[in-house]
Amino acid sequence: MIMKNIFKIFIVTLITGSFISACTEIEVKPKSSWEVNDFYKTEQEANIALAGMYSYLASDKVYGQAFSILMEAGTDEGYYGKRWNEAWTVALYRHTSADKYVKELWTTLYSCINMTNMFMAKIQKDAFEEEDYNRLLGEAKFIRGLCYFHLTNWYGDVPLRLDFTKDQNANNFAASPAKTIYEQVVKDFSFAADNLYHPSDSKYIKGRASNMAAHGLLARVYLRMSGYPLNEDHYEEAKHECEIIMEDGFHGLTQASAEGGGYRTHFLSYVQNKYDLNESIFEISFAYLRDLGLETHGRIGAINGVAFSYGGGQNGYPSAYAFENVSPALESLYDNEDERLAWNIATYHYTNKGDVKRVPNAMAAQYCPAKFRRWEPLNWEDLDNDLVDGVAEPYVVLELSPTLTQNFTSVNFPVLRYADVLLMYAEADNALSSAPSAKAIACINEVRERAGLSKLEDEKPAVVADSDAFFKELVDERARELCFEGLRKQDLIRWGLLGEKLQESNEIIKGDPAFKANNEQHASYLRSGNNFDPAKHLTLPYPLQEVEINNMLDQKTGW
DSSP: OHHHHHHHHHHHHHHHHHOOOSOOOOSSOOSSOOOGGGOOOSHHHHHHHHHHHHHHHTSTTTTTTIIIIITTOSSSSEEEOOTTOOOOTTTTTOOOTTOHHHHHHHHHHHHHHHHHHHHHHHSOGGGSOHHHHHHHHHHHHHHHHHHHHHHHHHHSSEEOOOSOOOSGGGGOOOEEOHHHHHHHHHHHHHHHHHHSOOTTSTTOOTTSOOHHHHHHHHHHHHHHHHSTTTOOOOHHHHHHHHHHHHHHOSOOOOOOBTTBSHHHHHHHHHHTTOOOTTTEEEEEOHHHHHHTTOOOOOOTTTTSSOOBOTTTTOTTSOOBOOOEEEOHHHHTTSOTTOHHHHHHBOOEEEOTTSOEEEOOSTTSTTOOBOTTOSEEESSGGGGGSOOOTTOOOOEEEOOOOSSOOSSOOOOOEEEEEHHHHHHHHHHHHHHTSSSOOHHHHHHHHHHHHHTTOOOHHHHOTTGGGOHHHHHHHHHHHHHHHHTTSSOHHHHHHHHTOHHHHHHHHHHHHHHSTTOOTTOHHHHHTTHHHHHOOTTTTTSOOOOHHHHHHOTTOOOOTTO
């Protein structure tokens, strides 16, 4: 409780200096105030500030909901499936510069950046040992680098603010080229990689950044720089960063356990806040932040989970709106024996009458992601049995939360997994070769074999003999493995494939045996593909209010 009260005092003190809005309720009235210049002189003060930075990433506007689900949807993975409105504007490519999601992602990321900049400017170096000082600085730079990486991925050229805001004169700030932003992100992640704790260190705190996380995100940055919009060759750097993690030996793929197959076992760790450090390299930890007294608004598994409408929205039920639908294009990528198919795509739902029902086909409104499921049937045979005498059929709650609510969950969200590192290595190595190398093939095989599949060379020999065919297989494998983890849209953009995959998805939807052109629900699934305009939708417009207050920022053409 002491930590909670200290943090809330800290937030109130610094609201005007850093635009912090992570907490608006005060449990105690401070008898004294802490001025900005008095910070940060102790490990406790520094950790309080870092927790505030993480809270921005865990907000409803970033990984809690909007950025990770609402804005990420609209690919060959899935789409907004509610026919009666167009609330997920970015996913439907119907957004404008006045759109709230366009505005809120921008302002939240820049608020977080402002806090990191103030921390780096105000932390008192002589109060810490050099190693501790650099570690704290490295964690702030890790967070800043992640924020700028998202900003330039989604908005393109953006203002590069490396000092905290002191007054309104700082409003006018020109955008820097995306190349400059990416180069700064590389600097920030590189410093973090050199100075953060290794995840095996006894002082490492689960739920926070590590040096391995910095290396992994560096690989992701270099792959992005190798594609749209820069199209530079940074594959060697990306490969090297992956090799550091692979050769370190600490991380690996989680294998089968008493919980089931390895893929299931690993994702249960996010649902149940178990911190599977073997595979999870960095995740957004909603539970960790709540333990510090921070209000977090994660909706993972609620709006993108297995439909559960029983209980009337009361607390105590693993409710899920299931507003996101899975594209049948994703299902078409899986072999039937692939363990990931049954885990990632819902085959069941729970009705408002308490009946566990099977999802009939890919056009059903309940055909939803299941990766972050909050519940499962206790008896799977109930899927084919009708509800008897009005008695609700039993289910198992998977989410380990003291209070289940309709709107918010405690499910953590993966930002970087070891499986992604293996696939990034395979991609980078393949781009550097005339044909897939044995090591690149071994990387994709490691991911496949964990899913219960045979070696790629045995099942698809032509793929391992040709670099282009191997790349196409990697495009599909990343969807099979990493779907609904907030990566697909930016992957397709950097590869120059977003429009193509949206059109392919629409053709697969229209070709589904259950599709009916005159069915409004079915027709709504085509909106993302129909609305997408490559001339406008590879980046977001600048927020309208930002252009209005920043005299040095001109709106993009077409917006």
